[in-house]
Amino acid sequence: MFGRPALPALLAPSTASPAKRSRLDRRELGAAIALTLLAAGSLASPFAGPALAQTPERIVAVGGVVTEVIYALGLQDKIAGVDSTSQYPAEALKQKANVGYVRALSAEGVLSLKPSLVIAIQGAGPPDAISLVNEAGVRLARIPDDTTAEGVATKIEAIGAVVGAVEPARRLAAQTKARFDELAAVRSGIARKRRVLFVLSLQNGRALVGGRNSSADAIIGLAGGINVASDIEGFKPMTDEAIIAAAPEVIVMMSHSSSHNAPADELFAMPSFSQTPAATARSLVRMDGLYLLGFGPRAPMAARDLMAAIYPEAAIPQLKTAAAP
Structure with missing residues (x-):
């Protein structure tokens, strides 16, 4: 898409069954991220196993969901800049440098922040800006954007892998998946869809x-x-x-x-x-x-709130797993 090597097969659509594909995604996610960075020539610092050993000191987050997940992992102090779609939490745009709209980035603006890692959601651009960032030797991680329940969990784990927070990201992904499962149970009770x-x-x-x-x-x-x-x-x-x-x-x-x-x-x-x-x-x-x-960690709650608005007479319950630690 941006004139760089394609994502490895591990991050590409699979012909495996959903259950098997889920197990493969979770087991091999870190390796897939590593392969993506290596294929792009973006690894410029030591890499411990399938994920970064330490959190990069200066991260530029491109995509609201990327910023949201990094904050949820408690690593907001490592963020040097965000894009204009990073509106949650509210302090992100107030406290961090703004590098522009996710699809209309300024390479100069990104590079001026001297990032050690740029994490960009799939679709970020324009291609020339992405290429300039890559050519400058900055590590660049591309995060697949998927709107399925499994895809959201994988997205969270992918971000965790490149910021050196594999285990916290796995826990957040598992919690998010549990919320999606609870949502599915509530959804099954809708008699007539609007x-x-x-x-x-x-x-x-x-x-x-x-x-x-x-x-x-x-x-x-x-x-x-x-x-x-x-x-x-x-x-x-x-x-x-x-x-x-x-x-x-x-x-x-x-x-x-x-x-x-x-x-x-x-x-x-x-x-x-x-x-x-x-x-x-x-x-x-x-x-x-x-x-x-x-379509980040809050996606199940957003879908639940939309469901409650579409079916006000159904008294849609709050998700019990939403309050889980």
Whole structure:
């Protein structure tokens, strides 16, 4: 993607069964990260086994989920800089240098922080900036971004492997997986799934929505809903006619969308939404964007909260495992 060696097979999609693939992921994750760094020519310091022996002194975290996990592991003092999507915890952007948006990074800004390690979520860029960071001899770890329950756990372990916190990351991943398992049990009790449309933004009266294989599609599924935009791939515009035909019962938007934060009455007065069941019920759910779509340790709780908003009559319980240490 960025003109560098492809991820090794251990981090690529597998044809093994889900259960077997999970065991392979957990057992060989550290080795896979090591191979990724070695293949990229990014290892410039001693490496103990499959993971870094010590936490690098100056980390630049690119991707909100990367920052969130590092904070959850208690290593925030090692962070020299973050990208603008690192909005949780709130002090990250207040206390750390901002290197720009995850897909519009400045290589000069990253390198000016003299990092010993740059951890970038899959999709970070642009490619030229990533190449410049790599060519400068800085260790660069690429973290696969997966929105499945197993993928989130693997993501946490991958970050832990490159910051020298393998065991704490394993514990956090196991706790997160337990929360997903509890969520699945709650989801199984939903008798009739509601039709949901995620609207990323509204520009010139046209809705940009989350289709299949998007983070929005994943969170809707985890929350027990049906994504009515599944005929669309990724985040793309949806016509007024298609929205009306899809008949969403619930509209989901981010609470801090800069492009549109209109009240429900204004949204449901638009031609594309006025004839939907969601407009009749005035069913509009707004949630924090990183919480909803970040797919880090908080993802099970975010899906649970979305489920509670989609099915208010069901009295969805809090996750008991959410309070676990």
